[in-house]
Amino acid sequence: MGRKLLLEHINEPGIQTFDVYRQKGGYRAVEKALKSMSPDDVVEEVKKSGLRGRGGAGFPTGMKWSFLAKPEGVPRYLVCNGDESEPGTFKDRYLMTHIPHALIEGMIVSSYALGANTSYIYVRGEMMPQIRILERAIAETKAAGLLGKNILGTGYDLEIYVQPGGGAYICGEETALLESLEGKRGNPRIKPPFPAVAGLYGCPTVVNNVESIASVVPIINDGGEEYAKIGIERSTGTKLISAGGNVKNPGVYEIELGVPVEEFIYSDEYCGGIANGKRLKALVAGGSSVPILPANLISKTINGDARLMTYESLADGGFQTGTMMGSGGFIVFDEDQCIVRNTWNFTRFYHHESCGQCSPCREGTGWMEKVLYKIEHGQGSIADIDLLWDIQRKIEGNTICPLGDAAAWPVAAAIRHFRDEFEWHVLHPEESQSRNYGLAHYADPIKPVAQ
């Protein structure tokens, strides 16, 4: 059994209430930080822990905090990104629903570290129940004197507000989130300036994912070094993975980073294998934006090493044969799934969610969707596959925010690894409408490539 830091008490009845959470040792980190540590000590601990952002990019949290500008007389803000809308990812929602005080506690400690007296939790608009839960948790914490004016008599003031989003995926991009929080249209900003210098209302701001902030609690309780002992290399600590697709036991799992991907899929402790005795065909390891992998690149990397659930190992092989940890949305595809259809489906999502500011993403996502629809419905040509490749290439890297890349990568990876499935749709237009391509050769072992 792996260690659980965030979900240790998840099965405790009433853990979503302040009293039970407190009984189980909750808010110790607030007491410890506010009473015995300076804000810089907290930042230092987080740096030592090696915690990397859980929102998708995996940027070291401690480093991000130390970049925060601290001009005199200007307020600083901590904004928690609870917009979670990436297809396949549902871990933040789980945390906010079942153990909301873990987030509130993390918010207090993190705000203290950053010197913020007002902090926001921006929650995706569709998650109204979670918004209510968080608001109730805040009220309870306030009533207990752990939030508000002069917390625990230390002279530190903090207010936390929950802001419902409008329900747009793009508002999860940190600068779009800030625009939306300011009451404007959620268009990503052009960077620089970065939020650390000019964020919310032009003030220095840190935006962190729900899980990143909650992870600060065990880091402060046990110390950064303890936290860093879990995991491998620069992938430290535990991580929530939301497993979905054709697995026996879909759900949210807390893993120690470093668990082999194979174990995560097949062990009964986690996904319990592929549902209905089917065979594994493909994996999207970190939410819809990351490159999809065929079965033969999942358990082992191209060099024949076991693939592990770490930032480095998942990315091993780069775009050619690797993928990314992303936001931890682990989507498993069995042999009955059509990769073309899935790629079309993802692209439909990005088309729908593009904010429309920059030309390549605005126009290109819609174009890709139409071409993919054509191929999936047996009306495509081989030239369409090449066209698709070219369109994604014209989007990638040429846009304001990473949504353009996120739309391009899944298409690129699907064509890279599953090109013959695309061609089969083109060459067998009728057959492709009545059955799926199946597993084909995608699980055949591939020859390891020498470095």
Added chain:
Amino acid sequence: MAEEVVKFKVTIDGIPVEVEPGTTILNAARQIGGDIVPPAMCYYSKLEGTGGKCRTCLVKVSKGSEKDPRPMPKLVASCRTTVMDGMEVQNITSPDVVEARKGVVEMLLINHPLDCPVCDQAGECKLQDLGYEHGDEGTRYEFERRTFERIDIGDKIQLHMNRCILCYRCVFVANQLTDEREHGVLNRGDHSEISTFIHKALNHDFVGNVIDVCPVGALTDKTFRFKNRVWFTKPVDAHRDCPTCAGKVTLWYKGDEVLRVTGRKDEYGEVEEFICNTCRFETKHTSDWTLEEPTPVDHESVIGANHYLNFNPPSVIHEDKKLQLANEEQLARTERLK
């Protein structure tokens, strides 16, 4: 003693230039001028916050700066990237840039109706120029194009959303020149549309400027609608004593008639000064204006095609009776314009 001004040295396509710190790559290129200036469809120097959206101005930074010579990993929007000392930039000398730009042009055109033959902007449309200069021949797009209904924004301005490239310039005009913003963007992605809230007419002295900043034929002057092709009209700079704006405009003549009035545009299509609606829509007689001289027109522009070069007849004509006779008609026209 004057303080020593620090200047950054930048090289664009091999041509060095010294600029003030804080200058963008695009503006540094404009200081050099000529073919190495990246095309800019959304940036507008007179409107704060514009740029970064259309991606036509992408360039490659092959050397970051003297201090940190590493190249930038991606192409950058030159209109929103400031220069560093010693930076080296490639625009038309980089095949990557040329190709990416081709891609952007293609993207801008896939949903465009290509209705230039019935568009009042034709001839002074930045998208036409862009397509001609940086695009590919033909299109690979075979699907139905997105369409919208035409919208009247008040009685003087018409919005053809089909032609819009979502550069946001008009939104910035509404934000920065008018008191209340009623003009913005609805929806998102390729179904975004410029809109004035529930078709509410934007009623403001300066709102007519949305016509001038629009690089395409999406926002056009209804008083000029279908009156003429721009290349049959003759632009003349003029001014008047206007209580609201600087009153410096370009009058567009067809014969004796002023068909429309616009702000004066520079070589990048940007107006020098925004003008008010009275100057634009209400004062359309030569007698309202003091004429200055024919507007200088880029020699490659179709507007220059049937053009006289100088307002004042060249002095040789003044001095030569025979030439004066031969140019009677032109001189008469010139007189009229005075």
